[in-house]
Amino acid sequence: MRIELVQLENIRSHVKSTVPFTRGFNCLVGGLGCGKSSVLYAIDFALFGDPLGRSYNYLLREDAETGKVTVQFSQNGKSYTISRGLKRRGKGISQDFDQLKLLEGEKLVASVKSEAVAEQLKAITGLDKDVFREIVWVRQERLKELLDAKPRERQKRLDELFGLSDYEKAWSNLAGYQREYEGEKRAYEKDPDVIGMEKLNMEYNQTAEEFSRLEIELQGIAKKLEEARKTLEEADLKLKELEEIRNLTEELKRKEAQLQVNLTNIEDASAGLAGKIEEKKNLIENFKQRLSTAENRLNPTRLGSRK
Template sequence: MIFTRLKLNNFKSHEHTVIPFDKGISVIVGENGAGKSTILEAISFALFKQHTGKKIDDLVRNNANSMSIELEFTSNNRDYKIVREKKSSLKSSLFKRTSSEGGYVHVCTGDKEVASEIRQILDIDSDLFLNAIYIRQGEIAELVDKTPAEKKQLIGKLLGIDSLEKAWKNLLPFITDYESQLAELNGKLYNSEELMENYKKKKDELESLKDRGHELEEQIDEVDGLLKEISENKRNMEREKEIYETQIKNLEIEEKTFAKLEDEKRMVQEELDKIREAEEEIDRLEKFVSKLDVYLDFEKSVTSIQKLKEDEKEIDDKLDSIAEQKEIVSNMKEGYNKYLSSDEEINKLSDQKNNLEKELATMAKLEKDKKELLQSIEDERNDIEKFFSKSKDKLDDYGLDQDILAKIDDF
């Protein structure tokens, strides 16, 4: 990271200050209170919002209503600019130059967003910056007058050792958990032979289930063939059923017609009886009336009788047709019964097919359980290998003797 330009407006003692940083080493010289440390604090504030005041308002120059800092720097051959402005509230923005001759383009706005981008660009955070790069005014001078214990504490603070001690304390629960996981993995190692035996048994069971599955698939194919054949027979029977039902309807219509004709026949018979009675009456009265009138009445009666005979013949023809329809219905009744029995057979085959499909689903679940078991064994084996690898690396880092490390490898 190389600073190229710093611009301060109403920042502490600097009213309007622009500092260009040339190539090479820059030295800031001035009397006490001239604002040398303020320049470094402005850089710290621009990068990480770190300052020595109790609040940000303490950074604003007296009798001023606003304050701003612009810091331009180069990192990884890219030019950046940070702008922090304090008016009613603090506004932070980050810009990046697109080319050597171009201007800056906006990257992000907001304290969290700018802080995140700065950490990614510089690959350091505020604590590392303060401990290793920038030491605040007075902290080195304070070290001279301290006792050895106080010097140790202050140096630890400057170098971040207290953070390391705190990190070590926070790490102890993880080490304990790590050791418990080690004991658990050692226990699993002793059970590996039992797991392999279970794996072999499961594998044998799976092979047996696969053979059974092939048999079930063949049976399902046979059942599917029978279902197709029965479905075809069912379709044929459904067509015959439709014909049969049509014949039944026709028969019902014919029966209604027959009943109607029976009524008409009865009425005709009654008319014939009346005609006979009339003929008898004519014969009795023939000697009392003129022959012409009797002849005319007789001719009408004959015509009526002929018409009634024609109606009787038509009725007999319809009765014959009804009898034929009854015979057809009787012949088709056997096929209809076969159709009903085929429905029962289809239901039985459907139940058989459902049972076979359930067995296949059970086999699929067992296959899935086998894969999960194999994956679990593989994961545990990988965990064990990672554990021994990490343990060896850690022990090597602690300077453990190579002979002992060799024994760990043997183990």
């Protein structure tokens, strides 16, 4: 948990203050009564809600009707904001639960009910009130008490905070379990059934290794089969294309044969026409010869008449 910002409104000497905290060490410096301790009391109040051995009168500014503390902190990379308020009611001062809110970013985690906020805050930070006040923030007089205490009293106090005696008791119990376990282990090591079990375990491990090897080989074969399937699909596609080309070629051959037949018919028809043309030529030539002969016969007659 790292505190990043504290805002105080009408808290002791603070009318409206904002105190930013940076990474590393932070030091509050100022004269007597300027509000250094008030910042620490405000943080404690925002986190846990009670006035730390004093009344709320100690926190709320004398001439103020309401007060508020807002603490921004980060935990595990997430940003949180907790706000608590105070309100004067007649002669007394109490928490203003309408201002009690715990946010994760802009998301409301808990509000209004102090128990719900405390539960969520502990779940987020892992801190409870006693540990925070004895370890994280130790007031000057309490720190002196802890340092001046006799070793046994200091140990007792630390044990109350952290439950050290529970750990020692658990460790002692574990020692007994450890001895029992080691005795059973030695007995099992001499048991022939256990020795046979070790052999079975060895065979099992070898079989498992062989199975793993075969599984890897099967994965390789499956990969090759997939590649072969893709190749077969590509070949099938090409075969279909070739089949289409073959069908087209057959169709072209059929058309070529038909054209050849048509060409032969045309050639035959042309030959017939050529014969007929030749006959006509011969006939015309014959007519020409006959005409020429007739003209020659007529020419002497014409010459005689002229004389």
